[in-house]
Amino acid sequence: SRTAGQATGRTSQILLPAGISLGCELTPHVEHFDPRVLVCHCVCRRRDTLQTVIRILESVQLKWERFQTWTEFSRLHLSNKLAIFGVGYNTRWREDVRYHYAEISSQVPLGKRLREYFNPEKPEGRVILTKVQKMNWKDVYYKFLDITISEARCLELHLEVDWVPVCQSRVTGSSRSSSHYLLPGDIPRTHGLYSIGYETLLACSAPTQTCSPAEGEDSLHHSETENGSEKLDGTVGPGPRTGTAVTYCYLGIAEDRTIQQSLFQHFQGSGKHFVRGEPSGVTRFLQENCRGAGSGQDRESSRVSPQHFAIYIKFIEVELDFLSAGSLVECLETAVGYSLKFNNEASELLL
Structure with missing residues (x-):
C-alpha cells in the first residue's frame, strides 16, 4: 500500500509459502519489523482487492464469454482498452462458471493482458492449460468491463492509497476554546x-496529542490561521489507519482547482464550496464536527454535534485531460459497496 502523499515507493519481493510472491512496499524508516506481519498485510490486501474486483464485475451483470481462439484477443475492440476483467471456468460436473482470477488492467491494455492468461508460454497461461489438460476444468471463460483512465485512478485511490488522518488543533486565548483542522503539508498542487x-470516535477514546515543533510549524503554515495571537493547546486526532474502519462520505474531483485548494476550501469553510447559497454538505459536516471537538463539554455545542468523528483524507494525481471522463462517483460507490452521503446530497440539491 502507499500513503496519499507517496507517488512511488520502494518495492521488494517477499517470498511466501506455496510459491506465492507479492510486490510490497517496505517502510524505510522502520528499523525493526516482523516480516510475517508484512506478508500477512500483503495477503490480506490482495484478498480484499480480489473481492472488490469480483464485486464490481458482478454488480454490472456481465455475461461470461467462452474462450475459443487466440485471435479474439487481438481484435480492435480489445487491443487498447483499460478494463476490469475476470477469468473463470466450469467443470464436466457443474456448468456454472466460477472465478479463477479477477484484475484491474489499469496500466496494460486488456487485449495484451488476456493473451498472457491464455498463452501457455506465460506463467498465468500454463496454470490454465494444465487445468484443462488434466480435465480439472472443462471450458475457460472471461468477462470484462471497460474503464476510463480516471476510473482506473479512482479504483487505485480506493485500493492502493492509505487514509491520512487529519488532526484538529484546540486554540486557546479567547473566552471560548475553538478548534480547527491541521491538513498535512504534502497535498499536491495539481489536479x-x-x-x-470519517470514523466514529467514542467520547472516552478520543486521544489528545501534542504536535512536535516541526510538525506544528508545518501544519500551522498550511492551516492559514489569521489570528497571530492564537496559541496551540494541543491537537486532537486519530492514530494511523489503513482504512478498514473509515467510511467514505465524499469523492472530490479537483478539475477547476488543485487538490490542495479543494481540500483547504472544504476544511477551512471558506464558503467557496456552496450549493444554492449554502455550504455544501461535506463542508457543513466538517464545520460542525470541528465545532464539536473544540467545545469540549459545552452543552450548546454538544446539542449541535453530539457525535465526534475522526476525519481522514486520501488523494491521487490525475492528468487534467483525463479527469472528466467516466462516472467516478458511481465507480467508487460500486467498489466500496455503499453510497457516498455528501455526493448524493449535492446531486439531489442540484435537481
Whole structure:
C-alpha cells in the first residue's frame, strides 16, 4: 500500500509459502519489523482487492464469454482498452462458471493482458492449460468491463492509497476554546481526485496529542490561521489507519482547482464550496464536527454535534485531460459497496 502523499515507493519481493510472491512496499524508516506481519498485510490486501474486483464485475451483470481462439484477443475492440476483467471456468460436473482470477488492467491494455492468461508460454497461461489438460476444468471463460483512465485512478485511490488522518488543533486565548483542522503539508498542487472519510470516535477514546515543533510549524503554515495571537493547546486526532474502519462520505474531483485548494476550501469553510447559497454538505459536516471537538463539554455545542468523528483524507494525481471522463462517483460507490452521503446530497440539491 502507499500513503496519499507517496507517488512511488520502494518495492521488494517477499517470498511466501506455496510459491506465492507479492510486490510490497517496505517502510524505510522502520528499523525493526516482523516480516510475517508484512506478508500477512500483503495477503490480506490482495484478498480484499480480489473481492472488490469480483464485486464490481458482478454488480454490472456481465455475461461470461467462452474462450475459443487466440485471435479474439487481438481484435480492435480489445487491443487498447483499460478494463476490469475476470477469468473463470466450469467443470464436466457443474456448468456454472466460477472465478479463477479477477484484475484491474489499469496500466496494460486488456487485449495484451488476456493473451498472457491464455498463452501457455506465460506463467498465468500454463496454470490454465494444465487445468484443462488434466480435465480439472472443462471450458475457460472471461468477462470484462471497460474503464476510463480516471476510473482506473479512482479504483487505485480506493485500493492502493492509505487514509491520512487529519488532526484538529484546540486554540486557546479567547473566552471560548475553538478548534480547527491541521491538513498535512504534502497535498499536491495539481489536479486529481480526493476522498474524505470519517470514523466514529467514542467520547472516552478520543486521544489528545501534542504536535512536535516541526510538525506544528508545518501544519500551522498550511492551516492559514489569521489570528497571530492564537496559541496551540494541543491537537486532537486519530492514530494511523489503513482504512478498514473509515467510511467514505465524499469523492472530490479537483478539475477547476488543485487538490490542495479543494481540500483547504472544504476544511477551512471558506464558503467557496456552496450549493444554492449554502455550504455544501461535506463542508457543513466538517464545520460542525470541528465545532464539536473544540467545545469540549459545552452543552450548546454538544446539542449541535453530539457525535465526534475522526476525519481522514486520501488523494491521487490525475492528468487534467483525463479527469472528466467516466462516472467516478458511481465507480467508487460500486467498489466500496455503499453510497457516498455528501455526493448524493449535492446531486439531489442540484435537481
